[in-house]
Each structure stands twice: as structure tokens, then as C-alpha cells.
Amino acid sequence: MTTKGVAKGIAGRTHQLTEEVQGTYHYTYGPFAEPVLHIRPGDIVVAETHDAFEGQIDTVECSPSERLNVPFLNPQCGPIYVEGATKGDVIAIRIHSIVPRGPQPAGTAALIPEFGGLVGTTNTALLNDPLPEKVMKMNVTEDGIQFNDKIKLPYEPFIGTLGVSPEIEAVSSLQPDYWGANMDVPDVAPGAIVYFPVQTEGGYVYLGDCHGTQGDGELCGTAVEIPAVVTIQIDLIKQHPIAWPRLENEHFVMTLGSARPLEDATRIAYRELIRWMVDDYGWDMYEAYFFLTQAGKLRVGNIVDPKYTVGASIRKEYLV
Secondary structure, three states: OOOOOOOOOOOOOEEEEOHHHHOOOEOEEOOOOOOOEEEOOOOEEEEEEOOOOOOOOOOOOOOHHHHOOOOOOOOEEEEEEEOOOOOOOEEEEEEEEEEEOOOOOOEEEEEEOOEOOOOOOOOOOOOOOOOOOEEEEEOEEOOEEEOOOOOEEOOOOEEEEEEEOOOOOOEEOOOOEOOEEOOOOOOOOOOOEEEEEOOOOOOOEEEEEEEOOOOOEOOOOOOOEEOEEEEEEEEEEOOOOOOOOEEEOOOEEEEEEEEOOHHHHHHHHHHHHHHHHHHHHOOOHHHHHHHHHHHOEEEEEEOOOOOEEEEEEEEHHHOO
């Protein structure tokens, strides 16, 4: 962001995207909603996000199938219009902080019929009865997550759903793809910069679905889902086309692929990482292929969404 971005990393105006400013939250990614903010490259946005259930699962006695109105899940802030963004550009989003908000217990996890990594689903149709519906509620603060009476997990927040609009479709916010969205990758966290390929004028940034923590794969289908106050800085890189989302932090660079089956998501992620190494770091393609075979790392974001997401990464120390 500091070298290629229009703003050169310099912070601009700060915008408060509160619940009142947002008004109606969105359940699709697309270019058809009216932007709630117009910002310039370098501006900061402080957004109040809902959890993935928009607060509908408020006690452990709740029945998710009775409370939730599918497909109206995963509410998103936005869209945010970035001045000057056109197709072929890249929107770069630096994540500054993610702070839990709302009354305790702020964290929610649930078993939902025909949803999860170890159950029959609408895509993997089985005759087995669904698992019983269950809800967990957890106190979540920046000091930790009280999983139960014995275990306190570290607070490791990230944005589960973040991205830009596709060019023509309006797609459920539950689905990840080349525009980002519901990738559920824990590295989309404070300290990271995430890059998205602009498909439409203004980019149309959406965000929501924050998690207090999550294991690889998001196995039961829900992480520690939290409402949050998210602070991000948005910049623009002109005419630097990329095909899929990219991420970097202090330690590594990562490319993100979403597809089914899981092997195809992995192939996309590794192919895009090789292309990044060749284009920006001067590697020979075949040497990069050899090298990632020996030193590449994989992060499985989710194995439960309409498409699965995988991140392929390499430590920055090897790129020089």
C-alpha cells in the first residue's frame, strides 16, 4: 500500500459507518445497491458489523431453524464506493482493529440442520437425520473467549466476509469467489493487508461476519460469531490486475482461492502465488513451483460454504 497505493499509505478522512448510517444490511455482493459511503483512497472506515445471524440467536435455548430466515444470513456493511476505482485496479484494505461490541455473551456458535463439515448437506445429500440443533454462547472480550468453565481461548479476531462487488452478478454473501466475500480465513486479521481485484466502477467494498476465533476449516459451520467494531483503511492501486484475492502481513504473503472440490481451491491458491512470485519478485515460474513444493504453507479457511477457501503462503524472507 505504501509503495503502489494512490494514497501511499497516508491516512485520509475517517468515516463512521454506524448501524444508523448503514441502515439496511446486505445479504448479497453486487453492483446494484446504493453505496452507503463514498471515500477517497487512504480514507479510514470504522464499521459496526453484526454477527452472521444478525443477533437473532440470542440464547442457548434458541432453535436456529426457527429463528433464521435462510438465505438472509451473513449481513454485510456497505457497499463503500472508492473514488477512482475502475476495472483492472486493485483495492487494498489494511485491517487496523476488530473489537467486540454489544452485550455479553457476545459470541455465538450453533449447529444448524444440513450445515457443517461432518453432516449431510443440501450439496451432499444423505438420508441420515440431521444432528440436533444446539447453540453455544460465549463471553468475548479482547482478553479472551470463555469457551466453557475450564477453557479460555485467546481472542484472535478476523473478518470472515470481506470483498468487492462482482461485475454483473448479485451473489449471496455466504459464497466466496474471486471477489473475496465469505472466505473465513483467519489471517484476514488486524495487521494484514488484503488485496481485491476491482470488477466495477467504485469497487463496492462490503464487510461483515467477524469472528472472535476459528480453527482451520470452520468445522461445524460456525466460528465464534461476534458483532464488532472494525477499523480499516482502504487504498487503491491503479492498473495492477490480479485474478484472485491476495493477502500480506509482517511475516508472509498469501493468495486465496475458492472452489469445490477442495483440491481446486488449493490449485487456484498455489497457481496465483506462483504468479505473484514471478510478477512482483522476479522468480522463474518453474523455480517457484519447485520451491513451493518444499516450503509452501496451506491454510484451510472453510470446508462448509458453497465454495471452499484455501490460502497458499510463503514467508517473506524467502522472496528477496
